[in-house]
Each structure stands twice: as C-alpha cells, then as structure tokens.
Amino acid sequence: MSDQQQKTGVGRRAILKATAVAAGTGLALDLFGGKADAAEPRAKRPLPKRWDETWDVVVVGSGFAGLAAAAEAAKAGAKVTVLEKMPVYGGNSIINGGEYNAWTDELHLREKLKLPEDSQDLHGKDTLKGGDYYGDPKLVEILCRESPKALDWMIDEGGLQLREILNRTGGHTAYRTHTCKEGVGRGYTEAERKIAEKAGAKIRLNHEITWIWRADVDGPVLGVEVKARGKKLQLRVTRGLVLASGGFSRDVKMRMAFNPSLVASYNCTNHPGATGETLRFAQAVGADTLHLAFIQLYPYAEPETGILDAPAVYPFRGPGYGILYVDRKGKRFVNELERRDVVSRAEINTGMKPTYSVFSAKMAPLMGGTKEEIDAGISKGRFVKADTIEELAGKLGLPADALRETVATHNRYIKEKRDPDFGKPITDRMLPLEEGPFYGIAQWPAVHHTMGGLRIDEQARVIDIWGNPIPRFFAAGEITGGIHGANRLGGNAGPDAVVFGRIAGRSAAGATPAA
Incomplete structure (x- = not known):
C-alpha cells in the first residue's frame, strides 16, 4: 500500500470491498450495468448456498476460442462443459469469412503456388503496424508463432480442408491468408467441435450465463450462474472459467459508450448474440479491460x-x-x-x-x-x-x-x-x-469487430485492475483486448481465437483445483 493509501485508509482491498458485499456474499462491483436480474441489486446477492453442478472447466462461448479451449482442457483430462447462449453453436465464428492468417502451413501452399517468402517476424510486424502499435508485442509474438501450429492442429485432428490458394489482404505485406474449403468459418468450427467432443467436452446450447461468482477480491472465480430453459443453475468451477463469448458489436448502447460515432444507423455483420454482457460480468468482479474504443468496420458488407x-x-x-x-x-x-x-x-x-x-x-x-x-x-x-x-x-x-x-x-x-x-x-x-x-x-x-476487451497475459489469465491474475479465470478471442490494437488485420481473428483458446484451455486444466 502506498503512503497516500495508508493515510487515507484506501487500498486495493478497501476500494473493492466498499462495493462488495459483507461476509458470505459474492463480490459485486455493479459499475457497468450488467445485471442478470434488474430487480435484485448486485450488492445484495449472496453466494449460492448449493451448487447444481460441478465442473473442472467451464467455457462460455462456442466459437473459435471456446471450442479450442474446450478441446485442450478436455484432452488434458479435465471435465469440461461449453455454455452457448444461442440455439446453435459457433457464434460469429461459424459465419465469418473463412479466412485465417498463417505465415506457413504443413500443406506448403506457399511453395506450391511459388509465392514470395513470408515469416513469423514479418507477420508480427504487419500486425503491430496494422494496429498502430497499440498491440502487446508479447501477445502478438505468440499469435504469429502459434498460428501455423493451430492451423495444422485443425487439419490433422479435426479434418479441416483448405482451398489451395493464399491471399494478400489489406494491411499485409505477404500472401498469408488461407481460406477453408467451405469459404465460411464453419470449416474451422466443425474441425474444432470434432476435436473437443472426441476429447469429452460437452457442448450445451441455450445456456446463458447471468453472473460470475467470486467471493473475495483476492480469491478465485468460484463458478457461474446460468439461465437454461427458464431455470437458474449454479455451476461450480474447480479449475478454471474460460470466457470466450465474443465481442459487443450488436449492443449499440455499449459500443456508443466507448465510440459515440457508431450510432444505431450502422449495420452490423455480427450474429444477434454479440451483446457483451459477459464482458460486463467480468468487469464487475474486478477484471481489467483495455482498448474498448477500438471498434472495427468491415468495409465490404452488403450495403442494405x-x-x-x-x-x-x-x-x-x-x-x-x-x-x-x-x-x-x-x-x-x-x-x-x-x-x-x-x-x-x-x-x-x-x-x-x-x-x-x-x-x-x-x-x-x-x-x-x-x-x-x-x-x-x-x-x-x-x-x-x-x-x-x-x-x-x-x-x-x-x-x-x-x-x-x-x-x-x-x-x-x-x-x-x-x-x-x-x-x-x-x-x-x-x-x-x-x-x-x-x-x-x-x-x-x-460494424464488425471489437478489438478491445479483457486484459490477459501470455497464459490467457484474466488480469485484475491492479495487474494481477485473477485465480481460475481465463479468456480468449474477441472478448479480450491487447492483441490487435487500434485496428485488426483481416484474417487475424481466427488465429487469435484458436491460439489463445488453446492456451486458455491448457491453463485452465492445469490450474490448482479447488478443495
């Protein structure tokens, strides 16, 4: 604690506990409006007296990042469930353009097509420059190093097929953008789903989380509250919660709070569920965020x-x-x-x-x-x-x-x-x-992509507002920030989500289990 904090009596725990609840109830910083039940103030919500289910790892979201996390966690021996609020799996990922950046691949497409050389370093430089150098170089290095491995993983274990082409797209200095056979993101999500389900992960549709439970400002995430078929369920997490629920492009009020120019008259490429409430729940239990004003437009959408x-x-x-x-x-x-x-x-x-x-x-x-x-x-x-x-x-x-x-x-x-x-x-x-x-x-x-989101580290751990990892809390994909900076290069969303989803799944499965 600093000298000033000692004089005023205001420190990290004091600040958070001022807005948290008394002993025996859940931490609740209702600063951002993400309420599961508007009639029930957050600061009065007690922790669950009983848990309906217990899982080693709970993954929220079933797109590129969520499926990758579920696959890796399950392969590591964890008992894993994936919660998807929509009636179909895949989120934005299943309807995206089917593009994936990797500087090399096991199919040797660059050599077959006799294209100029590319490298991990060049991909990284393009990514950092394309985001006006707001991206975290450590995270960008991981993205570019691991993207070819993640692509090969989907090919080898999920049966992913690629079109035998490579594109040079806007902001890139090399031909590195791959396209799956299907021409839409479904090619990648199907490959990941096969891997995850084969490993034992359970995907559940129409399961919407309505709160994240954390008892204390220094304590771990305990679980989540879920709405399913008109009922509330309390799910305990013993190793890790992975948030992979995407961005908030569909929430006009939320996006305008950070970027007032993106008014309701703008169309949006996203599926209806891209509304950002999970991000607000994470903020409410102490998660830090960054770059929330950086929201991308897709220039080539159907005009009407x-x-x-x-x-x-x-x-x-x-x-x-x-x-x-x-x-x-x-x-x-x-x-x-x-x-x-x-x-x-x-x-x-x-x-x-x-x-x-x-x-x-x-x-x-x-x-x-x-x-x-x-x-x-x-x-x-x-x-x-x-x-x-x-x-x-x-x-x-x-x-x-x-x-x-x-x-x-x-x-x-x-x-x-x-x-x-x-x-x-x-x-x-x-x-x-x-x-x-x-x-x-x-x-x-x-409106297409929200570059900002939860702050994570190289292990995909969610970082709190004092720079410390929140125990048993992980995130990957569009819900995170710090990788793309002010602008995401096209074709980088897929590798971002798959690479850090895999990392989040491994990290969650390897976390110290609750007693």
Missing part, C-alpha cells in the same frame, strides 16, 4: 443489411490479385491494399453509398473464388456479371466513360508496377482487368 455473406468476402480477398474499388462516379478512391479502417473511412468520405469492387473471371480462382459461389451470388443479385467494362458500368449504374478510364489507368499502373495515385504496392500476382467476363459487387462499411 450489413450481412457478411460469401460474396462480401471477395472484395477482401482480391487486392493481392488486382481487384479494383470504385465509387459511384466510377473513380478509385483508395489504395485497395489498405487496412480495413482506412478503406472504411475512405468509403464514408466519398459521401456516396455504396462503393463497388470490380474483378475478372481470371482473378476469381486465384483469390479462392468458386463458380458455385459466383453463380449463387449472381442469382441472389449480389454479383453483377458483364462481358465488357461498359456493360458492367451500365448494370451497376456507373458512368461508363469514367469506369472505362479508371480501369485503363489501373491496368497501366499494374503493368508499370507503380501506383502514383494511391501508392499501392504492385506485385507480380496482380492482373489487369483486360479480359472478361467481369464482375461487380456493391459494398459498404458495417
């Missing part, structure tokens, strides 16, 4: 709904192969290899909704596109197809002369390997838009 469907991933995958972004005047407005936050701001600054991506049939397979996806996108009105640039302009409602000139200029830049307009680095893999058919797709920013 904000959906991130299969066609909405094509603009993200395409920059390394020459895709073109244009505004409603048919003009380029940004370097297509820029980060998501830069592209989103540039779109908004055009003052004209929507913008468009233009690519060719020749580019599509290089960036992982399939005939089935494109045909389905055309039938749904998401992709527009034309044999000439002039015809494409007409179908998109763009000035034909302007689009033709923009395409011709960009083609010249690719051949000359320089972009004097926006400074895009031109690579040997980029193709000019010379041979049809051509495709166009409308795009517009939608």
Whole structure:
C-alpha cells in the first residue's frame, strides 16, 4: 500500500470491498450495468448456498476460442462443459469469412503456388503496424508463432480442408491468408467441435450465463450462474472459467459508450448474440479491460443489411490479385491494399453509398473464388456479371466513360508496377482487368469487430485492475483486448481465437483445483 493509501485508509482491498458485499456474499462491483436480474441489486446477492453442478472447466462461448479451449482442457483430462447462449453453436465464428492468417502451413501452399517468402517476424510486424502499435508485442509474438501450429492442429485432428490458394489482404505485406474449403468459418468450427467432443467436452446450447461468482477480491472465480430453459443453475468451477463469448458489436448502447460515432444507423455483420454482457460480468468482479474504443468496420458488407455473406468476402480477398474499388462516379478512391479502417473511412468520405469492387473471371480462382459461389451470388443479385467494362458500368449504374478510364489507368499502373495515385504496392500476382467476363459487387462499411476487451497475459489469465491474475479465470478471442490494437488485420481473428483458446484451455486444466 502506498503512503497516500495508508493515510487515507484506501487500498486495493478497501476500494473493492466498499462495493462488495459483507461476509458470505459474492463480490459485486455493479459499475457497468450488467445485471442478470434488474430487480435484485448486485450488492445484495449472496453466494449460492448449493451448487447444481460441478465442473473442472467451464467455457462460455462456442466459437473459435471456446471450442479450442474446450478441446485442450478436455484432452488434458479435465471435465469440461461449453455454455452457448444461442440455439446453435459457433457464434460469429461459424459465419465469418473463412479466412485465417498463417505465415506457413504443413500443406506448403506457399511453395506450391511459388509465392514470395513470408515469416513469423514479418507477420508480427504487419500486425503491430496494422494496429498502430497499440498491440502487446508479447501477445502478438505468440499469435504469429502459434498460428501455423493451430492451423495444422485443425487439419490433422479435426479434418479441416483448405482451398489451395493464399491471399494478400489489406494491411499485409505477404500472401498469408488461407481460406477453408467451405469459404465460411464453419470449416474451422466443425474441425474444432470434432476435436473437443472426441476429447469429452460437452457442448450445451441455450445456456446463458447471468453472473460470475467470486467471493473475495483476492480469491478465485468460484463458478457461474446460468439461465437454461427458464431455470437458474449454479455451476461450480474447480479449475478454471474460460470466457470466450465474443465481442459487443450488436449492443449499440455499449459500443456508443466507448465510440459515440457508431450510432444505431450502422449495420452490423455480427450474429444477434454479440451483446457483451459477459464482458460486463467480468468487469464487475474486478477484471481489467483495455482498448474498448477500438471498434472495427468491415468495409465490404452488403450495403442494405450489413450481412457478411460469401460474396462480401471477395472484395477482401482480391487486392493481392488486382481487384479494383470504385465509387459511384466510377473513380478509385483508395489504395485497395489498405487496412480495413482506412478503406472504411475512405468509403464514408466519398459521401456516396455504396462503393463497388470490380474483378475478372481470371482473378476469381486465384483469390479462392468458386463458380458455385459466383453463380449463387449472381442469382441472389449480389454479383453483377458483364462481358465488357461498359456493360458492367451500365448494370451497376456507373458512368461508363469514367469506369472505362479508371480501369485503363489501373491496368497501366499494374503493368508499370507503380501506383502514383494511391501508392499501392504492385506485385507480380496482380492482373489487369483486360479480359472478361467481369464482375461487380456493391459494398459498404458495417460494424464488425471489437478489438478491445479483457486484459490477459501470455497464459490467457484474466488480469485484475491492479495487474494481477485473477485465480481460475481465463479468456480468449474477441472478448479480450491487447492483441490487435487500434485496428485488426483481416484474417487475424481466427488465429487469435484458436491460439489463445488453446492456451486458455491448457491453463485452465492445469490450474490448482479447488478443495
């Protein structure tokens, strides 16, 4: 305790206990509004008199991070349950774009495709720079070191299949973005689910946690309160609680509390359950947070709904192969290899909704596109197809002369390997838009990812507001902060969640058990 704290009598325990409850009741810092029962003030909630169930490890959330944690904890011999509040498993992960960054892989795709070299160090430098150096270098180093191992783990033990392509996407300096065969995150979650269930983890749907129990400011997490089928259950945790419940992009009030610009009129790519209450429960029992104002827009969402469907991933995958972004005047407005936050701001600054991506049939397979996806996108009105640039302009409602000139200029830049307009680095893999058919797709920013969250250490332990690990408390994935910084590079969410989910599961299983 500092001299000032000694004089005032205010120390760490005093501060927390002032808002906690008397002996025999649960710690409850009701500072952030996350109430399970609005009629019952937090400071008056006693600890459970009895536990309905006892588990070694309880995992909250069944996406990339939660399934990875469950798999590793169960493989380590722990009795594990996964609590998913939604009626289907997978969270945002199951509907994400299917992209995963790793600088190498056991399939040797880089060598097969004869792409330039990449490295762990380069991936790390891109990640730190892409987040304006707000990311924790130690956590970023773990992410980039372990991402190839986690990818190989899903291939070897979960049967994950990849498309034989690698993309260079916005903010990256190398072709390192993998795509699963399914083209959506389900490919990874299915692989993880198989591993977790084979190891003995039990996944339970429609189980929503409504509180985290912790008796004392220096004590461990004891368990969670759960609402399931209209009943409340008290689950005791003997080794570790792992929070892997994702971000809060769907909670407009919460996101505006940290970033007032993200008003309700913004669409959102997330599933309905991305509402952040679990983060608030963690804060209420002393967990520290960081970077909560850093919230990402996805620049390529469907303009009217904000959906991130299969066609909405094509603009993200395409920059390394020459895709073109244009505004409603048919003009380029940004370097297509820029980060998501830069592209989103540039779109908004055009003052004209929507913008468009233009690519060719020749580019599509290089960036992982399939005939089935494109045909389905055309039938749904998401992709527009034309044999000439002039015809494409007409179908998109763009000035034909302007689009033709923009395409011709960009083609010249690719051949000359320089972009004097926006400074895009031109690579040997980029193709000019010379041979049809051509495709166009409308795009517009939608709220997508919350980079901030719970503070964790290298063992995925949740850190309290004084910098100490909270016993038996772990977290991974989008609910955490400190890795991506001010902006997440596309394709880094998957490895973040899987890598730190695995670490959290191992750490939880290895924690000293309760008596």
